[in-house]
Each structure stands twice: as C-alpha cells, then as structure tokens.
C-alpha cells in the first residue's frame with residue numbers, strides 16, 4: 370500500500386533595508402516609511418502537511434550553517450524562545466488561508482526551517498508568514514480540489530499580517546511606502562555582497578520605533594523619501610555612487626538601545642566595507658563588501674573570532 374504524503378513546501382527570503390527613512394508617528398501607532406528592501410540569499414522554508422487532527426502544530430529547526438544556527442552554536446540563542454502557537458506568524462498566515470477554504474477538514478503541521486536570526490531586523494517571522502501563505506494555499510487547493518487563492522488575495526492577506534510580509538512574499542528588491550507594505554519593484558544591476566553579523570540578543574521592533582520617536586521628540590521630521598540618485602545608481606550596479614547613500618533611520622535608535630552595536634558597525638570600516646548599517650530594527654548589522662571574495666574573507670575572519678557571521682548575496 371502506498372501512502373500519499375500531502376505536503377507542500379515554500380521558501381521566502383530574509384531581507385535587509387538598504388535604505389530606510391521613517392516619518393513621524395501616525396495616529397494609528399505606525400510610521401510612514403520609505404524603504405529600499407532587498408532580499409538576501411538566506412531564506413526560510415515552510416513545509417505544510419495535512420494531519421488527521423484539527424489544530425495547527427509547529428516544529429522549528431535551524432538550517433545548518435545559517436546565521437541562526439551559528440547563534441545557537443555560540444549559545445546566544447535557543448529555538449525554544451520561538452512561539453509555536455497562535456503567536457507564530459506562520460500559524461497566523463496558515464489560519465488566514467484556511468479561512469478561505471471553509472470546506473477543508475483536518476489539521477495542519479508546519480515545519481519551519483529557519484535560517485534568519487529571530488528578532489534580528491531581517492524579517493524572519495515575516496518570511497515564515499509569506500512561505501506559509503504559499504505552502505498552505507497550494508496544500509489547501511490540492512486537498513479541497515478548489516482553485517488556489519490568486520496572487521492578489523495572497524498579497525492582501527500578507528499586508529494584514531505585518532508591514533514586512535508583502536515584501537517577503539515578493540522577494541527581489543522593492544521600494545516600500547506607506548507602512549512598508551505598498552511595494553513597487555526596484556532594479557539592482559549587480560547583486561550586492563553583504564556580510565551579516567548577528568548579535569547576542571534580539572531587539573523588539575516596536576521598542577526601536579518608540580526609541581526613534583523619543584530621540585526625535587520635538588524635532589521637525591520630514592516626510593520619508595529615498596535620495597533621488599539611489600535607485601538609478603543601484604540599477605546601474607554603481608556601488609561607488611550608491612554606497613554613501615545607504616542609510617537607516619532606525620540605526621540611531623537601535624544603537625541607543627544596544628550601544629555595543631557601534632563596535633560591530635566599526636568592523637566594516639576596518640575591513641574596507643563600502644557601507645555598514647543596521648538591518649531594519651536591528652540588531653543584525655550588514656556590511657557591504659566589494660565582491661564575493663572580500664565578503665567571504667570577512668565572514669570567515671569574524672567566525673574565527675567567535676562572531677556569528679555570514680556572507681550573502683542581495684538580492
């Protein structure tokens with residue numbers, strides 16, 4: 370007798386924000402942003418399997434050699450801290466899809482193979498949500514015989530799950546406006562070579578935004594916008610021109626909450642990086658290197674000194 374494994378798998382990338390400007394706080398607690406999102410070659414994988422039960426069970430594992438895996442090996446992170454219940458973004462994503470397939474009976478098992486640091490500013494949870502949307506959509510359609518949700522519906526569900534989830538669904542490079550969920554594709558002429566350096570602790574995204582508001586209290590904050598020259602320079606693959614324009618408004622706030630990040634940022638200058646910046650709300654730091662060999666060498670040197678570090682390509 371053969372058993373048919375009813376499983377579907379999907380991947381979604383972690384991200385860095387090559388440029389990130391945030392406006393003043395809005396009445397709803399969010400901030401309007403201008404974000405140049407760029408996917409990195411460190412990705413999350415979600416495998417959705419149909420079960421006989423009726424709940425959603427979650428198993429989380431670290432991808433061998435990933436930044437997350439290095440953090441676990443260094444003893445600075447434990448997978449036990451990742452929620453496996455309704456607070457997990459992949460579970461929320463799965464639920465959002467299942468609501469659209471009301472006739473489907475059965476439970477779900479989600480296996481999440483994580484590569485991206487947790488609460489690291491790289492949108493790991495958002496990538497899990499995006500991958501779960503796709504995997505559960507395909508599984509539900511297969512099992513129910515109904516048509517799969519189209520991309521417009523998936524994008525709508527993604528926006529309801531978090532500001533970074535639509536980008537995780539789209540991948541590549543994109544400019545995000547509004548809360549970051551409104552996207553248009555951006556051109557990157559030559560992939561960037563980054564070294565990502567993980568930190569010993571995570572930073573809470575709302576806490577970093579709150580610190581930004583505190584640091585800017587009383588100041589006149591301009592509406593968020595990308596420098597006009599940045600996109601054309603990146604599209605041409607002109608890193609010499611683009612690198613000095615890279616900036617993250619959340620970096621001073623992340624540094625205020627985690628002052629030791631100044632040291633991690635300084636590692637880039639010592640290594641001849643073209644730019645170094647905190648990724649999103651931090652604390653992961655991204656160094657932009659001039660080529661794959663330079664990136665691999667820096668990552669190797671940092672790992673030899675016990676720092677979780679990884680050379681990646683973006684996008």
Ligand SMILES: C[C@](O)(CO)[C@H](O)COP(=O)(O)OP(=O)(O)OC[C@H]1O[C@@H](n2ccc(N)nc2=O)[C@H](O)[C@@H]1O
Pocket residue numbers: 386389398399400401402404490492495530531532533534547548549574575578649650
């Ligand atoms: C820092 C970034 O990762 C940069 O891409 C994002 O702005 C954060 O995206 P995210 O984690 O998907 O954010 P959400 O889960 O939607 O929101 C978490 C919290 O971050 C703050 N938040 C988020 C996005 C935004 N444009 N303004 C905000 O003020 C709010 O306090 C919100 O309650």
Ligand SMILES: Nc1ncnc2c1ncn2[C@@H]1O[C@H](COP(=O)(O)OP(=O)(O)OP(=O)(O)O)[C@@H](O)[C@H]1O
Pocket residue numbers: 450451452456457458459481486487488489490491492493494495497498533571572574649650651
């Ligand atoms: N699938 C998930 N993986 C990791 N954390 C999750 C997940 N679902 C929910 N969380 C919760 O969300 C918090 C932030 O996780 P996440 O790794 O997405 O942060 P982040 O990468 O800094 O987010 P962002 O860059 O979007 O601000 C975690 O501390 C955890 O409690």
